[in-house]
Amino acid sequence: MDEQQLPAADARDGIEKTLRYALEVVSDGIWDWDIASNHVKRSPGWYRMLGYPLDGLPEDVDTWHSVIHPDDFERVMQGFQAYIEGRHPTYAAEYRCRCLDGEYLWISDHGRFVEFDGQGQATRMIGAHRNIHERKLVELELQQRNEELHELNRNLEQLVEQRTEALRRANLALAEQAAEALRLSETDPLTQIFNRRRFESSLQHEWLHFQRHGHDVSLLMFDLDHFKRINDSHGHPVGDRVLVAVAKGVRNSLRDGDCFARWGGEEFIVLLPDTPLAASHALAERLRRCIGEVGAGLEHALTASFALATLRCGESLEDLLRRLDDALYRAKQRRDCIELC
Known part of the structure; x- marks a missing residue:
């Protein structure tokens, strides 16, 4: 029996190694979360991506929490919790992670459950990080330029409205002045009847x-x-x-x-x-x-x-x-x- 289980375990280890190799190819770092023990194993690529020494951070969920940018934290947690609770079919997020030098790097993060217990509760989750910093900076710059362009358009529209209103008032004033000038030109100044x-x-x-x-x-x-x-x-x-x-x-x-x-x-x-x-x-x-x-x-x-x-x-x-x-x-x-x- 033990001899039969050993090849099965070897086969499982081989599958996992193949899975890790595949993830390493398509990502810049992978993480493996044992939900029961709260232990998180991160690949060497993950540490290299953020500039930390290999296995230089505690292998738990708190480490992940600590490197997320404060401005992104609530949004990321909401998306992650929605997946954990089954309110969303996938977990995927883009956010900033703090590197060893204190700078922040934009990454994309995708994960899913891969193992469950007899009651169907998830016991393991694997995910992958990818460096999207350059693409994100370009995207944010384009977004900022679009916002600036929209703001410029709004300002131009307001300016046009103001100039249009000013022109309308000026035309109205001119029309009133012309009407008054015509009235004066046709009125006897003493008696105020026609001249x-x-x-x-x-x-x-x-x-x-x-x-x-x-x-x-x-x-x-x-x-x-x-x-x-x-x-x-x-x-x-x-x-x-x-x-x-x-x-x-x-x-x-x-x-x-x-x-x-x-x-x-x-x-x-x-x-x-x-x-x-x-x-x-x-x-x-x-x-x-x-x-x-x-x-x-x-x-x-x-x-x-x-x-x-x-x-x-x-x-x-x-x-x-x-x-x-x-x-x-x-x-x-x-x-x-x-x-x-």
């Missing part, structure tokens, strides 16, 4: 519309009577306040679509789209009373002379304004009246 330039533009647009569709359009022009007397008696500041009050009162009596402007000095003009002569005449009567109310506190009554006209087919704007101006001249001869033309 002559804006009125002429609106009249041109309405005249073209009239040529195509022939709808009723009226013009109303008025001039404050004896306004020079107000400036001479009370001073120009009072005269300016009267002009502002007249503009405000008239504006409140008009529609949103009517164009009301200061024509010059104490002379004002109103463009009344879709308004026949009879309606514009009724409006002029209301404005005449309104102006009288504005001047209620003055030494002399405040009145205005009005001229009314409607657009005529074939008549130029120059002829229309001349006709209106002539009518206002006639009204000024009588004062506080409305002249139709």
Whole structure:
């Protein structure tokens, strides 16, 4: 019986030697863990890889623990424990091991159970280490460059967003400035109603519309009577306040679509789209009373002379304004009246 067991033991030793030779060929060091005794046998290649003298460290699991980089330890233990407990089918890890000179070497570590007891519990585990230091450094450098590139891209995206937002705000500010500049260019600075330039533009647009569709359009022009007397008696500041009050009162009596402007000095003009002569005449009567109310506190009554006209087919704007101006001249001869033309 003993003679039969001896060849079997020799055969087993031969298989293990073959296994070790194979592992030595494909790795830089192997380890053999007897789980019951906690004894760990490491190959000469393992010691050479880390720079330790052969068998120069205790042959137990604590030695393995002691050479793992502190930053890698928890991760490695979690993976190892997952295999031991059967929660993961393999054990494989990459981590840094401390060499004899204090430097750390990146290695890959793979292991598996190779022997079990009668209850199926693992009693032995064999693994192999491989030096991956150069490859890992290149990998980490590439990873760092990728992270730097991603960070650069994020910074560029933020910069683009900031520049886009700044450009949007600048464009908005320019648009607001342009709108304000346009408003100022079309507004009488004293009365804050439209000026002559804006009125002429609106009249041109309405005249073209009239040529195509022939709808009723009226013009109303008025001039404050004896306004020079107000400036001479009370001073120009009072005269300016009267002009502002007249503009405000008239504006409140008009529609949103009517164009009301200061024509010059104490002379004002109103463009009344879709308004026949009879309606514009009724409006002029209301404005005449309104102006009288504005001047209620003055030494002399405040009145205005009005001229009314409607657009005529074939008549130029120059002829229309001349006709209106002539009518206002006639009204000024009588004062506080409305002249139709």
